[in-house]
Amino acid sequence: MLVPRRAASAAGARELWLAAHFPRLPLEALLPAAASTRAAVAIEAGDPRRTIACCNERAARQGILPGMSLAGALALVPGLRAEERQPAAEAALLDRLARWALQFTPVVSLEPPAAVLAEVRGSLDLFGGAMSLCRRALAGLSGSGLGASLAIAPTPRAALWLARAGLGMTVTRSDALPGLAARLPLACLQWPPEAVATLSALGIRSVADVLRLPRAEFAARFGPALLDELDAGLGRRREPHRRHVIPERFDERLPLPCEATAAAGLVPAFERLLANLEAFLRARACGVPGMRLDLLHRARAPTRLRLGLARPSSDAVELRRLLRERLARCPLPAPVTALRLRTGMLLPQAPRDAALLERGRSADPEATARLLDRLRARLGRQAVFGVCPVPEHRPERAWQVAEPGGKAPLSASWPAAAAARPLWMLAEPQPFDDWAGVQVSGPERIESGWWDGHDVRRDYYVAWTRAGVRLWIFRERPPGGGWFLHGVFG
Amino acid sequence: MTDALAALLRHPRLWRGGGLTQGLATVPTGFRRLDERLPGGGWPLAALTELLVPTAGIGEIRLLLPALCALAADRPEAPRWIAWLAPPHLPYAPALTAAGLDSSRMLVVRPQAGLDVLWAMEQALGSGACAAVLGWVEAADGTALRRLTLAAEEGGSPGFLFRPPRHRDEASPAALRLLLTAHADGLDVEILKCRGGMPARVDRLPVH
Numbered sequence: 001m002l003v004p005r006r007a008a009s010a011a012g013a014r015e016l017w018l019a020a021h022f023p024r025l026p027l028e029a030l031l032p033a034a035a036s037t038r039a040a041v042a043i044e045a046g047d048p049r050r051t052i053a054c055c056n057e058r059a060a061r062q063g064i065l066p067g068m069s070l071a072g073a074l075a076l077v078p079g080l081r082a083e084e085r086q087p088a089a090e091a092a093l094l095d096r097l098a099r100w101a102l103q104f105t106p107v108v109s110l111e112p113p114a115a116v117l118a119e120v121r122g123s124l125d126l127f128g129g130a131m132s133l134c135r136r137a138l139a140g141l142s143g144s145g146l147g148a149s150l151a152i153a154p155t156p157r158a159a160l161w162l163a164r165a166g167l168g169m170t171v172t173r174s175d176a177l178p179g180l181a182a183r184l185p186l187a188c189l190q191w192p193p194e195a196v197a198t199l200s201a202l203g204i205r206s207v208a209d210v211l212r213l214p215r216a217e218f219a220a221r222f223g224p225a226l227l228d229e230l231d232a233g234l235g236r237r238r239e240p241h242r243r244h245v246i247p248e249r250f251d252e253r254l255p256l257p258c259e260a261t262a263a264a265g266l267v268p269a270f271e272r273l274l275a276n277l278e279a280f281l282r283a284r285a286c287g288v289p290g291m292r293l294d295l296l297h298r299a300r301a302p303t304r305l306r307l308g309l310a311r312p313s314s315d316a317v318e319l320r321r322l323l324r325e326r327l328a329r330c331p332l333p334a335p336v337t338a339l340r341l342r343t344g345m346l347l348p349q350a351p352r353d354a355a356l357l358e359r360g361r362s363a364d365p366e367a368t369a370r371l372l373d374r375l376r377a378r379l380g381r382q383a384v385f386g387v388c389p390v391p392e393h394r395p396e397r398a399w400q401v402a403e404p405g406g407k408a409p410l411s412a413s414w415p416a417a418a419a420a421r422p423l424w425m426l427a428e429p430q431p432f433d434d435w436a437g438v439q440v441s442g443p444e445r446i447e448s449g450w451w452d453g454h455d456v457r458r459d460y461y462v463a464w465t466r467a468g469v470r471l472w473i474f475r476e477r478p479p480g481g482g483w484f485l486h487g488v489f490g
Numbered sequence: 491m492t493d494a495l496a497a498l499l500r501h502p503r504l505w506r507g508g509g510l511t512q513g514l515a516t517v518p519t520g521f522r523r524l525d526e527r528l529p530g531g532g533w534p535l536a537a538l539t540e541l542l543v544p545t546a547g548i549g550e551i552r553l554l555l556p557a558l559c560a561l562a563a564d565r566p567e568a569p570r571w572i573a574w575l576a577p578p579h580l581p582y583a584p585a586l587t588a589a590g591l592d593s594s595r596m597l598v599v600r601p602q603a604g605l606d607v608l609w610a611m612e613q614a615l616g617s618g619a620c621a622a623v624l625g626w627v628e629a630a631d632g633t634a635l636r637r638l639t640l641a642a643e644e645g646g647s648p649g650f651l652f653r654p655p656r657h658r659d660e661a662s663p664a665a666l667r668l669l670l671t672a673h674a675d676g677l678d679v680e681i682l683k684c685r686g687g688m689p690a691r692v693d694r695l696p697v698h
Contacts, residue, residue, distance in 0.1 A: 387593055
């Protein structure tokens, strides 16, 4: 018998878990609630058979079931709206639902793909009991157009089973759980399909049937993990759940003691804000990928400064230097009354150990990103760039401006040009007519690009000028076209 | 006698010019004849080198290319930038790749104002994030050059400053000053000043 022989803890369980299962989450993540007036289905992403993962109520009424192929469903309902599942959108919706659940209790955990768990034992009195809490939760969910089934049980696993089975029940005693097992279908366990198929072949339809199987043989055949799950559901064994924590942000406002008319007057205030930010980040071992500084004025919209970083940072010295450059370049349209410093999401950052002895500054792996940030803060984003080669025969298209440090898209198989290429390229070819003392060798013929309207038909020559400069010049073909200077060998 | 001389030479109040080159970190230029003339046998690291170039494109980059490749490959676990500050033209990525440089480590900076070039060069040199810093500066007074020298020493990066030859007779704190002249069969390099060495000439370096 799978039912533990020892009697489970009697009345008044220490914990009560609310499980909210969202059977149509894949669809609701894709379509707004208003779209439910039409039959719609979500189909599995990347599935050649285009199996239906879930359908809305209207589609279900017309006979569509999850697991059907899309072709079959379209035969039933020709006007069916079909969307491919988007795991990212589903995860985002589930995350929003977890935030919503935090209004009932601080202990909330995500149960992907489509459920949220919340420990509500301590909140029952506040919300007037389990039934009232469930009603309130359901009202909130249906208000935002989400179909959910809720259940409360002493263990999170059992609450999930009940919710998935669609039994809107409140079970407060652990010893009542085995008795409910007969009403739980096998599907609510959400076990791997192979295990479910094997069990069905054995004639097992409900959780109660599973519990009647001998423990040792069950574990030998299906693995100990499934047995652990059963034990966890019946309260025989505790199961850890990761608590859902809302990401924090830094947002602080500091009024100035007197209005500042020049950027220099803001420095003491933002130094204070930055010191707070650094303490905040250090306490959480996090860095920020960027921040926003708002300069608030008395009677006009705030001046907003945005600062992006090449890599997350928590170094106040560095952030201060960047913000100072940014402030120095920003004219103040009006006197500033207050400052507000905000960060985006915090990113965990491995704390850097403080060196006992001064290390060489060049040993710092973040120095490259810091230099980039500093140059861009003062000179502007466009003035600082990288270059990368492009697989292309036309010289002016064989390179492009790239984000510094980015990987080149050039495949290794692209052959290097047969002839030498100049180290300097002119932004635009320039007419060339200064032929005094010039010696020429060549040509290298380049003809390409007739298919995209930027046809290039040129003969390239290397020219030595009297000053000793080696130039890369070309003549348009057919001959008779002018000569142009395109590069300098440097 | 030799001991007495050695003892005398060790005297802390005795300063010897040649001693400056000892322990001077350098990177070989890739041209043996030039290395022989340069103190320490190459371009000084953590110092400013000034190259006086009459016309952009006479071979000054090819003169530096072997050293740039060596510097770029120096620390593969923490790659650093090769910074090009206000270059006269755009560095051409396919040619750099063909020369053996990783084009993703290039950092091109084209500021609007001349003063920003000096500022950016000082930042790049002092950050320790650059394997080499190449800067084209039109006007720079002694103070600015001094700042660049200090930044190069602090950051440990070699700085190469390209200027027109009319600045030849101005005082400069750069550790090494070269005047380049182009010929059809090579590049003449005149060493105007080098810390810990003697002025010299190297004719017809085959940079082509």
